[in-house]
Amino acid sequence: MSGTPDTTGGRAPDHAPRTVVVTSMASDAHTWNLVFLQLLIEELGYRVVNLGPCVPDEVLVEECRDLRPAMVVISSVNGHGYQDGMRVIRRLRAADPLATTPVVVGGKLGVTGDEDSERVAELMAAGFDAVFDDGADPAAALRGFVHSLQAGPPALAGRAPAG
Amino acid sequence: MSEGFGAFVRAHGGEGRLVVQPRMGFGDPHRMREGLAATRAADALTVGTITLDAHTRVGHLQAVERALRDGSDLNGYPIVSHEESVTRWVLSAASGPGFPVQVRHGSAAPADIFRTLTRLGLGASEGGPVSYCLPYGRTPLAESVRNWRESCEVFAGLRERGVEPHLETFGGCMLGQLCPPSQLIAISVLEALFFIRHGVRSVSVSYAQQTHPGQDREAVAALRRLCGELLPTDDWHVVVYAYMGLYPVTEHGAYRLLGQAAELAVASGAERLIVKTVAESRRIPTIEENVAALEYADRTAALTGRAPDPGADTQTYREAAALTEAVLNLHPDIGEALLRAFRAGYLDIPYCLHPDNRGETRGRIGDDGRLLWERTGALPIGRIAGSHRARPVTSAGLLEDLSYMRRRFDEVAVEHRTPLPVPGTRGTGAG
Numbered sequence: 001m002s003g004t005p006d007t008t009g010g011r012a013p014d015h016a017p018r019t020v021v022v023t024s025m026a027s028d029a030h031t032w033n034l035v036f037l038q039l040l041i042e043e044l045g046y047r048v049v050n051l052g053p054c055v056p057d058e059v060l061v062e063e064c065r066d067l068r069p070a071m072v073v074i075s076s077v078n079g080h081g082y083q084d085g086m087r088v089i090r091r092l093r094a095a096d097p098l099a100t101t102p103v104v105v106g107g108k109l110g111v112t113g114d115e116d117s118e119r120v121a122e123l124m125a126a127g128f129d130a131v132f133d134d135g136a137d138p139a140a141a142l143r144g145f146v147h148s149l150q151a152g153p154p155a156l157a158g159r160a161p162a163g
Numbered sequence: 164m165s166e167g168f169g170a171f172v173r174a175h176g177g178e179g180r181l182v183v184q185p186r187m188g189f190g191d192p193h194r195m196r197e198g199l200a201a202t203r204a205a206d207a208l209t210v211g212t213i214t215l216d217a218h219t220r221v222g223h224l225q226a227v228e229r230a231l232r233d234g235s236d237l238n239g240y241p242i243v244s245h246e247e248s249v250t251r252w253v254l255s256a257a258s259g260p261g262f263p264v265q266v267r268h269g270s271a272a273p274a275d276i277f278r279t280l281t282r283l284g285l286g287a288s289e290g291g292p293v294s295y296c297l298p299y300g301r302t303p304l305a306e307s308v309r310n311w312r313e314s315c316e317v318f319a320g321l322r323e324r325g326v327e328p329h330l331e332t333f334g335g336c337m338l339g340q341l342c343p344p345s346q347l348i349a350i351s352v353l354e355a356l357f358f359i360r361h362g363v364r365s366v367s368v369s370y371a372q373q374t375h376p377g378q379d380r381e382a383v384a385a386l387r388r389l390c391g392e393l394l395p396t397d398d399w400h401v402v403v404y405a406y407m408g409l410y411p412v413t414e415h416g417a418y419r420l421l422g423q424a425a426e427l428a429v430a431s432g433a434e435r436l437i438v439k440t441v442a443e444s445r446r447i448p449t450i451e452e453n454v455a456a457l458e459y460a461d462r463t464a465a466l467t468g469r470a471p472d473p474g475a476d477t478q479t480y481r482e483a484a485a486l487t488e489a490v491l492n493l494h495p496d497i498g499e500a501l502l503r504a505f506r507a508g509y510l511d512i513p514y515c516l517h518p519d520n521r522g523e524t525r526g527r528i529g530d531d532g533r534l535l536w537e538r539t540g541a542l543p544i545g546r547i548a549g550s551h552r553a554r555p556v557t558s559a560g561l562l563e564d565l566s567y568m569r570r571r572f573d574e575v576a577v578e579h580r581t582p583l584p585v586p587g588t589r590g591t592g593a594g
């Protein structure tokens with residue numbers, strides 16, 4: 001999408017930087033979270049494709065199928081994250097090349113502000129590689145996750161470390 | 164014709180009095196009904212709100228149905244999906260003469276919503292072709308303009324049923340943060356003109372509290388002056404939104420910021436205020452939290468007087484007038500003028516990801532707390548706004564600007580005057 005800020009923060013590695021998709025889901029219109037995450041992940045040395053707000057399921061799956069990203073970072077803050085997330089992760093996992101792509105979600109996932117461990121477990125069981133609570137420092141959380149990827153395939157059981 | 168939303172607010176707000184309103188919305192009809200009744204019963208001069216959920220906003224009625232079936236909480240009231248008899252029952256708790264109710268949604272394709280409102284005889288809503296498009300998703304702006312034109316015309320049909328339809332612009336908010344006031348004012352005025360051209364005769368113009376009280380007072384004065392100059396009706400009022408960016412997390416911070424919004428509203432002669440609650444930074448607020456916020460704002464308003472007029476010819480006014488005039492000169496049809504304006508970069512929202520936004524402008528917070536233009540792109544205000552050195556954007560830098568108000572209000576600072584004690588804590592003078 002247009003309007004994404006130009007950045008100078010990230011130090012790209014010598015080889016072509018790998019691509020990360022940053023996205024919201026169908027019902028969520030918030031974008032400051034996406035702009036912030038884009039900058040953060042660029043600073044970690046990746047190229048970011050920011051799909052923007054209210055991304056329909058089909059668009060999300062298609063874009064990821066085409067881009068074959070190193071990671072998909074989903075953000076939801078409007079309180080529908082569990083509902084939208086359960087639906088979206090099933091569709092991503094069902095799309096062949098995305099069966100093992102690292103996919104994480106974070107933000108404010110429900111409308112009650114509590115961390116609901118049952119729902120986090122459901123999201124993990126449905127196929128997310130990590131679910132980040134709103135309380136977690138996002139920079140530390142993502143850095144930790146990226147390092148764990150570089151160390152080997154994502155083998156995170158349960159909730160991702162909050163950093 | 165029954166007293167509509169606009170007439171009610173103009174009769175009871177302004178000249179030091181303030182009508183206060185929550186941003187309330189629940190998926191469950193029982194809770195929604197209770198919420199309206201509690202808003203009406205609050206010890207404040209209130210109007211009611213039904214905020215719609217985010218699936219309804221994008222027209223995903225299947226997702227609403229799934230949530231209702233699974234018992235998942237929605238972030239608002241799904242007015243298109245609930246039976247109309249259910250919504251009538253919800254409204255019957257409170258709505259009526261002396262308590263108008265407004266429906267708030269956030270849809271760039273609102274025809275279904277407006278048809279539902281028209282059938283229900285609900286005469287007040289809000290939004291706009293720009294403000295419910297660019298910050299709210301990916302609908303092309305041209306489509307939003309078409310949809311909003313049609314929706315205004317549908318809504319205007321309410322007059323045949325004895326209800327005067329009222330629309331509020333959401334243009335005074337846009338992304339909530341880091342857009343200097345002049346562009347918020349311009350979009351608010353342009354959207355009000357759009358509503359009026361398409362048959363809605365009673366309007367309100369919004370302005371969201373930003374980062375500096377003096378600049379905000381200037382902004383509301385500029386908004387009032389421009390409305391006086393450009394709107395072909397007297398049936399308009401100003402609504403202030405309590406801060407629409409990252410909200411303080413502490414209770415004292417949340418109330419101090421709300422108090423400052425109430426002061427801004429009264430001091431600048433605004434008629435209505437939409438409040439924020441202590442839950443804002445985390446989750447959807449409860450009914451009780453909403454009532455506490457309404458009452459706190461009302462008490463603060465009662466202690467506040469009208470401030471001296473900041474003068475007509477401020478920089479904020481000059482920028483807003485230049486933007487509005489440049490856009491209006493682009494085409495006699497205001498919808499078309501808005502489309503051309505975004506194409507030409509005469510309007511350009513900082514940090515907005517929408518493909519129809521050029522993305523060449525940038526706002527930032529100056530050392531004194533005022534919002535400044537760091538880059539004006541193709542906005543026709545380059546000379547008025549002056550230039551400020553543009554810095555590279557980093558995630559930490561962005562978050563620092565976004566958290567400016569949160570940081571300041573969460574700090575325990577010495578106030579220039581004793582603030583009202585926050586509800587639920589002991590103290591005197593809580594009235």
Ligand code: B12
Pocket residue numbers: 027028029030031032033036037073074075076077078079080104105106107108109110111112113132134138141142186188214215216217220238239269298299336337338339340407408409410411442443444445446447448565
């Ligand atoms: C600005 C704002 C808006 C603007 C958005 C403009 C835009 N284009 O972005 C407007 C006014 C349009 C808006 C609209 C709505 N909003 Co709003 N909005 C906010 C507000 C005030 C600030 C958000 C913000 O700017 N954040 C800045 C970014 C940088 O921070 P963040 O979003 O908090 O994300 C941080 C973390 O969550 C984390 N994070 C986020 N995602 C991820 C992902 C990963 C992987 C990781 C590791 C971390 C992470 O990192 C970020 C930095 O710390 C918040 C309340 C608040 N926080 O104070 C409400 C809020 C998010 N909105 C809310 C709601 C409900 C809505 C609406 C549905 C209206 C309604 N019913 O009230 C509509 C949305 C319509 C839709 N279709 O979604 C609720 C969500 C409630 C919930 N989850 O329980 C909030 C919390 C307000 C409230 N208390 O009611 N909103």
